[in-house]
Amino acid sequence: MIAIDRLTKDYGTGPVVRDISLSVRPGAFLVLLGPSGCGKSTILRMLAGLEAPTAGTIRFGDRLVAQGGALSLPAEKRGAGLVFQSYALWPHMTVAGNVDWPLKVAGMAAPERRRRVGEALEMMGIAELAGRHTGEISGGQQQRVALARMIAPRPPVMLFDEPLSNLDAALRVEMRHELARIHAETGATSVYVTHDQVEAMTLATDVAVLNRGRIEQFAPPMQLLDQPASAFVARFVGTPPANLVPVRDGAWFGRHPAPQLAGRTGLAMVRAEDLRLTDSPAPGSLPAERIEVIPMAGQWLVTARVEGQRLTAVVPRGTALPDRLHILLPDSSPTIFPEGDPHP
Amino acid sequence: MIAIDRLTKDYGTGPVVRDISLSVRPGAFLVLLGPSGCGKSTILRMLAGLEAPTAGTIRFGDRLVAQGGALSLPAEKRGAGLVFQSYALWPHMTVAGNVDWPLKVAGMAAPERRRRVGEALEMMGIAELAGRHTGEISGGQQQRVALARMIAPRPPVMLFDEPLSNLDAALRVEMRHELARIHAETGATSVYVTHDQVEAMTLATDVAVLNRGRIEQFAPPMQLLDQPASAFVARFVGTPPANLVPVRDGAWFGRHPAPQLAGRTGLAMVRAEDLRLTDSPAPGSLPAERIEVIPMAGQWLVTARVEGQRLTAVVPRGTALPDRLHILLPDSSPTIFPEGDPHP
Amino acid sequence: MILPKRLGLTLVVLVPLILLVAAPLLSILGQTLGSAAWSDVLVSRLSRNLTWEPLGNTMILGLGTAIGSLLIGGFFAWLVVMTDVPLARTLGVLATLPFMIPSFATALAWSSLFRNSRTGGSTGMLAGLGFDSPDWLAWGLLPTLFVLIAQYYALVFTVVAAALASLNGDAVEAAEMSGAPRRRILLGIVLPMVTPALLAGASLAFAAAVSNFAAPALMGLPVRMQTLSTRLFGMIEIGQAERGYVLAILLILVSAALLGVGNRLLVGRRSFATISGKGARRHRMKLGRARWPLCCTAMAICFVTTLGPILLLVAASLAPQGSALFSDWTLQFWTGAADPDFARGQAGIFRNPQIVKALVITLGLGVAVAVAAVILGVLAALVLTGPRIRVLTETVNQLSFLPMLLPGIAFGAAFIVLYGAGFGPVPGLYGTPLLLGLALTAASLPFAVQTGRATVAQIAGDIDEAARMTGASFPRRLVAITLPLASRGLIAGALLVFVNVVGDLAIVALLYTPDTPVLSVLSYRYASDGFQQFANAITVVILAISVAATALAQLLKGRRP
Amino acid sequence: QHLDGLSAADLLPQAQAEGSVTVYSFTSRIGRVEEAFEAAYPGIDMIGYDLSSTEQITRLKAEAAAGQTVADVIYVSDTPVVTTELLESGLLSPYVPPRVAELVPAQFTSPLLAQRLSTKVLMYNEETYPDGAPVDSLWDLTRPEWAGKVVMVDPLQRGDYLDLMTEIVLRAEEMATAYEAEFGAPIELDSGLRSAGEQFIADLFANDLVLVGSTDDVNAAIGTLGQEAAPIGFTSYSDRRDNAEEGWALQVANDVAPANGIVFPAVLALTAAPQNPAAARLAIDFLMGDDSDTGGAGFAPFYVAGDWATRTDITPHQDAIPLDQFNGWQIDAVKSAEIRAEVADLILTLQ
Numbered sequence A, B: 001m002i003a004i005d006r007l008t009k010d011y012g013t014g015p016v017v018r019d020i021s022l023s024v025r026p027g028a029f030l031v032l033l034g035p036s037g038c039g040k041s042t043i044l045r046m047l048a049g050l051e052a053p054t055a056g057t058i059r060f061g062d063r064l065v066a067q068g069g070a071l072s073l074p075a076e077k078r079g080a081g082l083v084f085q086s087y088a089l090w091p092h093m094t095v096a097g098n099v100d101w102p103l104k105v106a107g108m109a110a111p112e113r114r115r116r117v118g119e120a121l122e123m124m125g126i127a128e129l130a131g132r133h134t135g136e137i138s139g140g141q142q143q144r145v146a147l148a149r150m151i152a153p154r155p156p157v158m159l160f161d162e163p164l165s166n167l168d169a170a171l172r173v174e175m176r177h178e179l180a181r182i183h184a185e186t187g188a189t190s191v192y193v194t195h196d197q198v199e200a201m202t203l204a205t206d207v208a209v210l211n212r213g214r215i216e217q218f219a220p221p222m223q224l225l226d227q228p229a230s231a232f233v234a235r236f237v238g239t240p241p242a243n244l245v246p247v248r249d250g251a252w253f254g255r256h257p258a259p260q261l262a263g264r265t266g267l268a269m270v271r272a273e274d275l276r277l278t279d280s281p282a283p284g285s286l287p288a289e290r291i292e293v294i295p296m297a298g299q300w301l302v303t304a305r306v307e308g309q310r311l312t313a314v315v316p317r318g319t320a321l322p323d324r325l326h327i328l329l330p331d332s333s334p335t336i337f338p339e340g341d342p343h344p
Numbered sequence C: 001m002i003l004p005k006r007l008g009l010t011l012v013v014l015v016p017l018i019l020l021v022a023a024p025l026l027s028i029l030g031q032t033l034g035s036a037a038w039s040d041v042l043v044s045r046l047s048r049n050l051t052w053e054p055l056g057n058t059m060i061l062g063l064g065t066a067i068g069s070l071l072i073g074g075f076f077a078w079l080v081v082m083t084d085v086p087l088a089r090t091l092g093v094l095a096t097l098p099f100m101i102p103s104f105a106t107a108l109a110w111s112s113l114f115r116n117s118r119t120g121g122s123t124g125m126l127a128g129l130g131f132d133s134p135d136w137l138a139w140g141l142l143p144t145l146f147v148l149i150a151q152y153y154a155l156v157f158t159v160v161a162a163a164l165a166s167l168n169g170d171a172v173e174a175a176e177m178s179g180a181p182r183r184r185i186l187l188g189i190v191l192p193m194v195t196p197a198l199l200a201g202a203s204l205a206f207a208a209a210v211s212n213f214a215a216p217a218l219m220g221l222p223v224r225m226q227t228l229s230t231r232l233f234g235m236i237e238i239g240q241a242e243r244g245y246v247l248a249i250l251l252i253l254v255s256a257a258l259l260g261v262g263n264r265l266l267v268g269r270r271s272f273a274t275i276s277g278k279g280a281r282r283h284r285m286k287l288g289r290a291r292w293p294l295c296c297t298a299m300a301i302c303f304v305t306t307l308g309p310i311l312l313l314v315a316a317s318l319a320p321q322g323s324a325l326f327s328d329w330t331l332q333f334w335t336g337a338a339d340p341d342f343a344r345g346q347a348g349i350f351r352n353p354q355i356v357k358a359l360v361i362t363l364g365l366g367v368a369v370a371v372a373a374v375i376l377g378v379l380a381a382l383v384l385t386g387p388r389i390r391v392l393t394e395t396v397n398q399l400s401f402l403p404m405l406l407p408g409i410a411f412g413a414a415f416i417v418l419y420g421a422g423f424g425p426v427p428g429l430y431g432t433p434l435l436l437g438l439a440l441t442a443a444s445l446p447f448a449v450q451t452g453r454a455t456v457a458q459i460a461g462d463i464d465e466a467a468r469m470t471g472a473s474f475p476r477r478l479v480a481i482t483l484p485l486a487s488r489g490l491i492a493g494a495l496l497v498f499v500n501v502v503g504d505l506a507i508v509a510l511l512y513t514p515d516t517p518v519l520s521v522l523s524y525r526y527a528s529d530g531f532q533q534f535a536n537a538i539t540v541v542i543l544a545i546s547v548a549a550t551a552l553a554q555l556l557k558g559r560r561p
Numbered sequence D: 001q002h003l004d005g006l007s008a009a010d011l012l013p014q015a016q017a018e019g020s021v022t023v024y025s026f027t028s029r030i031g032r033v034e035e036a037f038e039a040a041y042p043g044i045d046m047i048g049y050d051l052s053s054t055e056q057i058t059r060l061k062a063e064a065a066a067g068q069t070v071a072d073v074i075y076v077s078d079t080p081v082v083t084t085e086l087l088e089s090g091l092l093s094p095y096v097p098p099r100v101a102e103l104v105p106a107q108f109t110s111p112l113l114a115q116r117l118s119t120k121v122l123m124y125n126e127e128t129y130p131d132g133a134p135v136d137s138l139w140d141l142t143r144p145e146w147a148g149k150v151v152m153v154d155p156l157q158r159g160d161y162l163d164l165m166t167e168i169v170l171r172a173e174e175m176a177t178a179y180e181a182e183f184g185a186p187i188e189l190d191s192g193l194r195s196a197g198e199q200f201i202a203d204l205f206a207n208d209l210v211l212v213g214s215t216d217d218v219n220a221a222i223g224t225l226g227q228e229a230a231p232i233g234f235t236s237y238s239d240r241r242d243n244a245e246e247g248w249a250l251q252v253a254n255d256v257a258p259a260n261g262i263v264f265p266a267v268l269a270l271t272a273a274p275q276n277p278a279a280a281r282l283a284i285d286f287l288m289g290d291d292s293d294t295g296g297a298g299f300a301p302f303y304v305a306g307d308w309a310t311r312t313d314i315t316p317h318q319d320a321i322p323l324d325q326f327n328g329w330q331i332d333a334v335k336s337a338e339i340r341a342e343v344a345d346l347i348l349t350l351q
């Protein structure tokens, strides 16, 4: 339902979105994942109609809504809703007023509006704040107002820019489930920007991993984990993401040969769960320095410095972890990426 | 070094911070954790001197800096730095200008300032944006500018309000390490608001878990996980947080008696890793409906609905997970909290 | 081709600007073409005295007034809006008033202190104390500058206060966190963040100063200081109007260049989006021990620039003799019946049969023009703060700024010529109040546009974008989002326009009809026959209306969260 | 035109049919005329506009350009500008009611009908100088003892003061004679100056002449009571009537060589194509006063000490020096207009 072709955007300081093509079917939930500044918000703004592409086209279904340098259907005609990264609440209105206004614009009758506003605020857990002004509520509450405002009119295309970033973990789970429910109910094609891996993994039908304005990989979520298309994706996706260990001439770090790596050079993907830690040297182990230990999913994530690089390992909770550890690399790696960034 | 005594704040809509007391030693790293709207930012603002407490006192070392209704040392005299949740960048200045201005105010010489600005921007990975105006950078970049601006003058007290919320996971790890390093180097007493459990666990020397303006628990991070003081804390802390399963008259959900629970009633804390899933009914198993599966730390977090409640279990990656599952509760629970919220 | 954003709106704004401003300007320009006036003014033996020296003085006064007004007006705005100074509301009203006080009253206030014996008559208080002020203190640039600043800091105050009132608290708080002292925060953060308002205020003060006639005529002439406005007035008065118009055009060119440079230097690429879509709390800075000293300083300035002149003006409407303002007060000039032994049989102004009608018409005109100008002003402001379109945006900027610099009499005449007779299906407007309204709207545009633009520039782009996402049309967004957020600026703009209209004489004089008497014409009539007290009394009435309008504006602003 | 020959009574029916008449007047006293006129001729509405001479000129020109004639009658001073800018360009036409043709001297009926005469003359403070005027010649004003003590309105701000300066240049020969009488030697002209009149203006400005913005400022400067050494200056003789009310001691310096200033007319004229031609003529007739001693209701607002009716049959005001004893030059609008711009340029270079 959304088809992007060779989309490029340049604010005059060099392209920030470069030649992106992708398409998703109606009702899809596309998650954009990528490092800060990679162009996620820019793509969302172009989809919304707030920014005209420099080149390339955007189609909503059969409808060409933007074409670089030629056409850009204005935002108010696209029927899309957007949760702004900056909330963009209307400071002169109350919380309820913010949610209500789009419904008014849509020409809804007052009772229906009242119902929807109440429902949306309820869903976001901010019903008791309805009469407050936007300066009189907390950051997370503001973010929920922004979300409620976008959702209340049920737009056919929903765009989310880090909509849950300022919520606590528990609430985030709640909201995520609400969003999933709404998506299932309305079938609105959605594009969702997030930095939260869990959100990406659970909500997405498709994920686009972006890097410096380019798509690194476009795939269903699980595939990203299982078959990352590049070193960048491997290093970026997953909780924790995979370690990338340099291999030179068949040897880890160019110094610790492993038979099954024979002749290989590049960045080997080594998942955290494939590393082992011991408190005393073992055959083939490398000395490591413990940096931090994080309890997660009943295990411990241990980050240690090995050969000047940070590696993360998963160990059972309660493992003895002295300051100086020894790390055992696996015999081999399923994937070895060529070294160096393909897009310098 | 920071001592808060019976601190209360009321904006006129009822108290939002209620009677909070805590103290941390110089150089401590205090993390405030709590649901959206529980009063974290308000506490930070009172520490900063931007808001006067309604009642109670704040001491920095021996110095009484605020006393409800009587005294509030103005912000500019407290020597504290604050990263605002809203960033609060100065829109008329460039990125570099924003970081530079506080240094100018501190009366630093130009070469020193240049060095520090460069260093801070470098650290935040936004050196190449130095000349941009704040409206011309992405949300995450703005957040990093806010962080750089606060850190550059190295204030003796550092206050952070969700400083990394808009950064991607990889960058967040980077920044977290930088902050840890800076804290270690300067020994600045820090108060840090976050929703990120990993940040809380790794950075904190002390954590205060807040709920509706009250402290639920004040303890070192690991203790929160091991000995949560209340059902609220148990349900709020941890990745994933513990499940709280109702027990009535010695029976799970009041219907599935377990010998070791005999006579107990309350909310039993059951960690995700203590739940087991099977694909066929087993003695004592409860039928469950799978909701979602999240790969994490080499395991799968499975959320399922049991008896109308969501429970999360950790299972090894690759476990077979049909839509309809069966869940095995443990024989007992280390902690059973009394039912009902102690602060209605 | 994608049409540039806001092209439609820009064109919509340009049409009335061209009709109301560009056409009259061109028609004035047309009168000077081919006339010897250009060479007389620019390159003759006369040009030094006729043009360059007055131009120099004018620029000194204009820039001096702009800077002085910025300092005082900016200080007041900060004090009243951003701090916990005592009596803030009172100060707020007092600091708005000077703009409404006629220059001659302010000049009178200065004179009553520093006047020396150069022009005979009675001398000032200092002379009474045995200190005869030197000429440089009593006459010429310095006192003129003082009088102008004393009046026009109110412009900066009004515009900047409106902008500050909608400043997000957290940016200021961030500055406080840096440990900066208050003055530093004021100069380094608060004022720069409202640069568009400062620029708007300074531009208005500049334009008002360079086009002010009364102050340099009263304070400058005795030492033969001429400005372009005194020259311009004189040239038209002695029948050499072309030269006057050439001077006016010269003034416009120089001012436009200054405005352009100022815009480029001060605004540039920077953003002034201080009304953001993340809710932030309002913030008042605690002054601590400085509260009362600062309040007293402000009060002192208000006394000298506001209360003093008003007192003198009121006295001048009560005292029979201009040389003894504080003796023999009588209400005869206000309410007295005709008495052949008093004021040549002139009855008090409240017995003037036209006063009620004039009052009603003046108010009506003021309100109507304020509404019209503010609507046009806010549209122009949107154009000016939106994405730039080559040439067009700058045209809007300049056209909406320069009416203040056009000589009112020429402006009025041009309106008669252009719209008096009507063309095609358009009926002739000459002699109708509509023509008066149009001309006054044009003349008041700078106030509306500059104030509007200063506050519109503060609204972060995403706030309007969020409204666009809902599918709301431009007019709808304008009414529901932009206008409420810019309301303080718009109210301030409406107030300035209203006051300007109520006090205007130059344009009115040429376009009024006896059916539409206005107060300023009544006042002028009294003055032209030497009934100065009666004229003053009417001026006091105008002032009272302006003060009432100010109070109303304060109320309106106060209602907003 | 045939209307020009009709008497007031003959004009009346047509004027009543027209129903109204619009007058542009340079003084607000038109208001009182209006009342009197409407009382005298019920059914004819007089509409008075109070406009300065400059405004009248600008307005008439703009009206002409727009093809809209609003005014029927104008009442204006500033004759040198009016004659050149309006009369010569055909925007005005002269009219002399037959009734007064014989009563007004010829010099006051052409080119336009003068209704009364005003002044810009040398005045002094009779409290400070109880023995009479402290000067006996205009040339005294160029002496060092009057440096910084002569006050007048900037001639480049007000037409009537420029007219005064122009007249001095026009009367260069008289000025030369007076110079010799005052200083005992023939005048020597500075280079670039062409006459004794120009020399006088140059000397006057060089003698730290004090310029102000309005006649009231001049009056206050020289007239205010309680001054030890009041300045002297040029202003309107008629302002003397305000002495008591304003606390002034203005007195005219009549015995000054060669003259104490100028006497200039306020004129009445028809616009080129008045919409109410009969009522317009009737209004001018009315403004010229009736046959009583003081001119009656139509002239009453202008019957003041210090201004003189041009009609010889109106008795001069008892409080003022009669016109024939008054030592001022009567200006010639046409000659004035010829050199006025040059004089303005001269003054411009002196400032």
Ligand SMILES: Nc1ncnc2c1ncn2[C@@H]1O[C@H](COP(=O)(O)OP(=O)(O)OP(=O)(O)O)[C@@H](O)[C@H]1O
Pocket (backbone or CB within 6 Å): A135, A136, A137, A138, A139, A140, A141, A166, B011, B012, B013, B016, B034, B035, B036, B037, B038, B039, B040, B041, B042, B043, B085, C281
């Ligand atoms: N100006 C105000 N007037 C009234 N209530 C306010 C005001 N500011 C904040 N509150 C309320 O006080 C409570 C605490 O707000 P605070 O900003 O401290 O929350 P927080 O813990 O920082 O939440 P978040 O994680 O969402 O930022 C909230 O419920 C909020 O609605």
Ligand SMILES: Nc1ncnc2c1ncn2[C@@H]1O[C@H](COP(=O)(O)OP(=O)(O)OP(=O)(O)O)[C@@H](O)[C@H]1O
Pocket (backbone or CB within 6 Å): A011, A012, A013, A016, A034, A035, A036, A037, A038, A039, A040, A041, A042, A043, A085, B135, B136, B137, B138, B139, B140, B141, B166
């Ligand atoms: N107006 C602008 N002018 C110039 N560059 C801009 C402008 N807006 C954004 N950029 C740049 O474009 C790039 C992409 O910005 P964008 O906001 O799309 O990033 P993002 O992926 O949303 O990042 P984040 O996760 O930090 O929000 C950034 O590097 C940013 O600096």
Ligand SMILES: [Fe+3]
Pocket (backbone or CB within 6 Å): D135, D136, D137, D140, D182
């Ligand atoms: Fe003599």
Ligand SMILES: [Mg+2]
Pocket (backbone or CB within 6 Å): A040, A041, A042, A085, A161, B138, B139, B140
């Ligand atoms: Mg973004």
Ligand SMILES: [Mg+2]
Pocket (backbone or CB within 6 Å): A138, A139, A140, B040, B041, B042, B085, B161
């Ligand atoms: Mg907060």
